[in-house]
Structures are given as structure tokens and as C-alpha cells.
Amino acid sequence: MRLSNRVPELTALDVLLAVARAGSLNGAAPELGVSQQAVSARITAMEAQIGIRLLTRSTSGSTLTAEGTVVAEWATRVLDAAQELDVGLAALRAEHRGRLRVSASLTIAEHLLPGWLVSFQAVASARGDAAEITLTAANSGVVSQHVRADTADLGFIESPTVPPGLRSRVVAHDELVLVAPPGHPLAKRRRPVDPHLLVDTPLVSRESGSGTREALAAALRSALGSGYRQADPILALSTTSAIRSAVRAGAGPAVLSELAVADDLATGRLVRVPITGLDLRRALRAIWLGTRTPPAGAARDLIGHIAALRQLS
Amino acid sequence: MRLSNRVPELTALDVLLAVARAGSLNGAAPELGVSQQAVSARITAMEAQIGIRLLTRSTSGSTLTAEGTVVAEWATRVLDAAQELDVGLAALRAEHRGRLRVSASLTIAEHLLPGWLVSFQAVASARGDAAEITLTAANSGVVSQHVRADTADLGFIESPTVPPGLRSRVVAHDELVLVAPPGHPLAKRRRPVDPHLLVDTPLVSRESGSGTREALAAALRSALGSGYRQADPILALSTTSAIRSAVRAGAGPAVLSELAVADDLATGRLVRVPITGLDLRRALRAIWLGTRTPPAGAARDLIGHIAALRQLS
DNA sequence: GGCCGGTTACAAGGCACGCTTGTAACCGCA
DNA sequence: TGCGGTTACAAGCGTGCCTTGTAACCGGCC
Numbered sequence: 192m193r194l195s196n197r198v199p200e201l202t203a204l205d206v207l208l209a210v211a212r213a214g215s216l217n218g219a220a221p222e223l224g225v226s227q228q229a230v231s232a233r234i235t236a237m238e239a240q241i242g243i244r245l246l247t248r249s250t251s252g253s254t255l256t257a258e259g260t261v262v263a264e265w266a267t268r269v270l271d272a273a274q275e276l277d278v279g280l281a282a283l284r285a286e287h288r289g290r291l292r293v294s295a296s297l298t299i300a301e302h303l304l305p306g307w308l309v310s311f312q313a314v315a316s317a318r319g320d321a322a323e324i325t326l327t328a329a330n331s332g333v334v335s336q337h338v339r340a341d342t343a344d345l346g347f348i349e350s351p352t353v354p355p356g357l358r359s360r361v362v363a364h365d366e367l368v369l370v371a372p373p374g375h376p377l378a379k380r381r382r383p384v385d386p387h388l389l390v391d392t393p394l395v396s397r398e399s400g401s402g403t404r405e406a407l408a409a410a411l412r413s414a415l416g417s418g419y420r421q422a423d424p425i426l427a428l429s430t431t432s433a434i435r436s437a438v439r440a441g442a443g444p445a446v447l448s449e450l451a452v453a454d455d456l457a458t459g460r461l462v463r464v465p466i467t468g469l470d471l472r473r474a475l476r477a478i479w480l481g482t483r484t485p486p487a488g489a490a491r492d493l494i495g496h497i498a499a500l501r502q503l504s
Numbered sequence: 505m506r507l508s509n510r511v512p513e514l515t516a517l518d519v520l521l522a523v524a525r526a527g528s529l530n531g532a533a534p535e536l537g538v539s540q541q542a543v544s545a546r547i548t549a550m551e552a553q554i555g556i557r558l559l560t561r562s563t564s565g566s567t568l569t570a571e572g573t574v575v576a577e578w579a580t581r582v583l584d585a586a587q588e589l590d591v592g593l594a595a596l597r598a599e600h601r602g603r604l605r606v607s608a609s610l611t612i613a614e615h616l617l618p619g620w621l622v623s624f625q626a627v628a629s630a631r632g633d634a635a636e637i638t639l640t641a642a643n644s645g646v647v648s649q650h651v652r653a654d655t656a657d658l659g660f661i662e663s664p665t666v667p668p669g670l671r672s673r674v675v676a677h678d679e680l681v682l683v684a685p686p687g688h689p690l691a692k693r694r695r696p697v698d699p700h701l702l703v704d705t706p707l708v709s710r711e712s713g714s715g716t717r718e719a720l721a722a723a724l725r726s727a728l729g730s731g732y733r734q735a736d737p738i739l740a741l742s743t744t745s746a747i748r749s750a751v752r753a754g755a756g757p758a759v760l761s762e763l764a765v766a767d768d769l770a771t772g773r774l775v776r777v778p779i780t781g782l783d784l785r786r787a788l789r790a791i792w793l794g795t796r797t798p799p800a801g802a803a804r805d806l807i808g809h810i811a812a813l814r815q816l817s
Numbered sequence: 818g819g820c821c822g823g824t825t826a827c828a829a830g831g832c833a834c835g836c837t838t839g840t841a842a843c844c845g846c847a
Numbered sequence: 848t849g850c851g852g853t854t855a856c857a858a859g860c861g862t863g864c865c866t867t868g869t870a871a872c873c874g875g876c877c
Contacts, residue, residue: 193518194583197597198590200513205506212746217824229865231826236863242597250824250873258596260743261641264614264764265592267745269585270507271767276578277511283571284510284555297570301577306771313773314687317754328574373812374627430573432580433525441630451577454584457766458619459813460626499686500772530853542836544855549835563844563853818877825872834863844853 204266215252275305282326289325291489294343300328302450345490346478367471369464371444383465395445396424517579528565588618595639604802607656613641615763658803659791672789680784682777684757696778708758709737
């Protein structure tokens, strides 16, 4: 399902929230770095676009209408996601010049690091020492090489074994899950799916050679032996988000990291189908070089921060 | 923390994902309804803006680079939130003309309904009967009136008691939680906070009269009697998102619905502080008019859909 | 009563961005 | 060699947004 053309852009949503915080168009203007007239015009244009009055203007300021309050909350969700994108882009952009060089596997970089970084930067800037962080995304083997060659100060991998010569600490867990759209026969099933049924089920999957596809194959091998034969995929797509779109559109079920589908499961766009007789869990580890544990400086701070998040959630 | 000016707009992110799905600029162009040149220019402009190469162009199509894959996943998160905003706006806009008229309390409308609607519409459009839904957001009392007056086919409220003359079904739960920014003394506390400490703690809160503030007061009254005195608030703000921003910026702790802070807790921008000796849970109910249960038509479908989401998650 | 500081909106001019159309270069394959 | 596919460059144009200038409105205070 594509977006309609009645969705305001990010900057417009940002303007709305700034006005809501400031309590007046005039107060929001300097915060946004534009004139009062520009703020007024933007809000008016946005109201015309979405067809909803958002503000009650008065001579003593502007406050959100009832609908505006609801819209503002929805807008906050969008901008929170945009902020994760923002810090992720900043970390990806800083060409190996950061004070803290992080190398992470694709799964972790895509789904966990942005949230960690937003939180970490918030705490760091409250202390007055915002760190400049460099992020490189690669597969687990390359990440280990980066850390061992001291090209990265800190690595995050999903490998079950710790590469030799490196220290590590488990910071999170990951699990492959079988998901289907609501309304799919599998989604209504009461009994868990067993490995024999799973291999006979055509899936929407990544191209062969991808990490999640390999992990599923390994788990099936250890449950069924090496002689099993997986049903041909319905579709083979190159990105996780393409698979999620296809599954949500009803193409069929898929096996993906629970991290990739957490949002969809929470909102019900996808349904998790229980599996029995397969171990699909993986530990996600921070790794670093050196004999001492924990590592020094900003790397230690970040690991500690992530551990604190996990512990208290 | 404000967004930097290096974040692409929603339409640009949409273009990126369309290209990733289609596998070529040319293929994405008709899907987006623009020319091939426009797609090419947009992607080039976006790469220049963020300073990262996203695509490897070849004469046989374009595929995402390693960085592009990561960025695409982050973009998907943003667009998913934007889609919830989109369906929410559509429901809010349709002036009481919808086939299914829903009236919901602010908490539910802000945090749960968009996700439910996206999912519901996806299933409905897969069946070929997408419903036109009208949404009105109000407080619980007004929602009950809407349903009783047959101005709304379905209501969602967080009241502990079922209004007389109406049928109801619990579809979710809500709980007020104490949250603090990471690094705050409360966030590092090992023992839960008891009611006496809570009333002595200055909070960032809603203006007096808000539902969550009343609910907290009621819970404290039942634990401490009516003689307690709550410490003066640090700040009194008019929207939930303003409170979240203030807390994340280090203004102090706050008591909010867990639904409002679920994202922040998951990503670690906020930390939940355990509370003991207070019952802060509330049941969220669907309510409808009539002697028969469940109600008829689209309302029944939606309730069933939500129940299925809850059951399997 | 009059004025000042705050709020909002309207108007004109200009810049910049994005789209379209037309054109060209490149590659693989028949 | 030609065709169908891909991408990129160039010119022209419309539109959206910002700025500056102006005006109207309200409340408080001297």
C-alpha cells in the first residue's frame, strides 16, 4: 500500500510540533530558523493538504485543536523514526574519522543501532560530550576483521562463536520467526508448525547466500539431517523490507529476524506463527580487541549504555 | 534534539524504496507516476544530500549498495510510521460519512488505532472490500454518548466501568508507568519506587484535568487516602509528546501511559522505573449499542481483527 | 484613552527545486 | 548490426517556499 499524496513532508510535521511546543507561531519561528510568516503559511498549507484544522489561532497564541492533538502524536512517531534515520546517516557518513569507530552486522545495524545511538547521543550530549561515531555495516566475518585489524574500535556480530583473539559480551538476542499476513491459513493455525511442515511450505525468502536464509538452513539441518529438501520459494527478493512488503501484501509466509518484523507484529500487520522443534535463537555480541575487559573510553560507555537498556527493559 | 537538514523527505525515501523493489530506476518510474529522469535526479539529489552512495547503477538495472541496504531499512521504519499517519488522517478527515464510524478516547486514538487500521485495511483490501472508516477522538464520556446516540457504530474507551446500556469487550490493556531519561538517578535505582516517594517526586506532567493525571491521582488516593499532597510539577505541558520531549531532554521524570512511551522504552531513549504498591493498570474496551453481541457488519470485523492481533502477539 | 508588546494574516518579489521532454551513451543479446 | 533494456545530461517551465513589508487585532499598563 503506497502513501497517499495527502501526507505532509517531514519538515511540515516538524513545524507543527514546534508550534505545539512553543504555543505560538511566533515562538516557533526562531526555533525553526524561519520567519513568522513562513510558519503561518506552512501550517495553513498543511491544513489545506490534509483537510483538517490543526490549530486554534488567537491573538494570544495558538493551541492544538482536538484533532491536532491526535495528529501531533502521530507526527511524533514519524519524526522519531526519522531521527533514528538521521543519526544512522550521520554515523554512516563520517568517513572513518569518528572518535568511536563501530562496525556492525547488517541485522544489528538496521534494527538496533539507530535506537541505541539516539539514546546514547542524548545521554552524551546531556553530559556535554557528544561522541562522533562512525558506522560500517558488513557481514559478521568482515566485522571481525575490522576489529582485529583495529579499523574499528567496536564490533557487533550475530555469530554464535566468538572469533579468536577477541573479547566479547552478549548485548541482545535475535530469533528467526515465521510470519504470515493476518487472514492467512497459517495465521489462524492453533498448533505450532513443525520442521517437516516448514520445509514443505513455500516461502517468500532472501536470495540464496543471505545470512538469515543460511541460518534457517542450518537450523533445519540440525533438526532433520542434511537430506531434507526445502520447498521452492514463492519469491526471492534482495531486501528484508521488500520481503515484508510482499508478505503484508499477501504473497505468502516468510521466515525473518524478529527484529525486522517487531513493528509489524506489534501493530498486527503481520502475525507470528509458532514453530516447534527448531532452535532459531542467536546471541548478538559486542566484540573488541585487547586483553583487558571492558575496553577503553567511548566503546566502554556505549556497551555499558546498551547493557543498561537491556537490563531495565 | 532537532532533525538535521540532511534527512531526505518522505517522498524521497519512497522513491528509494520503490527503486529497491523494482530493481531499476526505469521500473520504479511508472510505479511512482513520474518519468525515469525524475527518478534518476531524485536519487542523485538524495545521495548528494546525505553524502552516501545508495545505488550501484549498471546498464542492466540498479541495486542497493551495502550502505543503501541499511538506509533502505531505516527508511522503511519512517514510511511505516508515515502510513499510520496517513490512514489516521484519512479516518479523521472523512466527515461522518464512513461506512464504519469509530469514536475513540485520545489514548487509544493516538497510540493504537493507526496500527489497527493499517492492518485491518490491508486484510480488507486483500478481500476486496476496503472499508471507509470515520474516526472521532474525544474523552471517554463523549465516546459513550456517541455510541449511545448512534452517532458512532463503535467506541473505544479506557474507563474501568462499562457505561449502562452498552455492550463491551476488552481489546487491550494500558498501564501508567514512571519513566526517566537514562542517566537520571531514578533510572539507576535498584529498588522500586513506593507511593510515598512518588508523591514527593516533582514530575513533568499534563495540565490538571487530563485523563492520565486524574488516573494517577485516583491510584494514589486509593493507596494513601485522600490526605496526600503531590509535589508541585516541574513543568505542566499540554501534549503527551511535549512531555516525552522534555523528559528525554533531561527535564525530569514523568508518569505516562506505557502506550505513549513504548517506542522510547524499546530504543532506550527512556527508562521505565518500577513502582510498587500502586495499581496503575486500565482495561481498554470496545463498546457498542444493541442487545446482540457481537455487533453487526464492519464493527464485528474490526473487533475480531483486533482480538486476533492481541491473541497471537 | 492611548500606547506598547504580543499575536495573527495578506501581498509582492525572488530563488530554488523538481518535473517533463528531448537526446545521447552504454550494454547484452539475438 | 540492430533492438530493447538501462542510465545520464540539458533546456524550459511551473510551483512551492521563503523573505520583507504591511496591516489588523487584542490585552495590559501607564
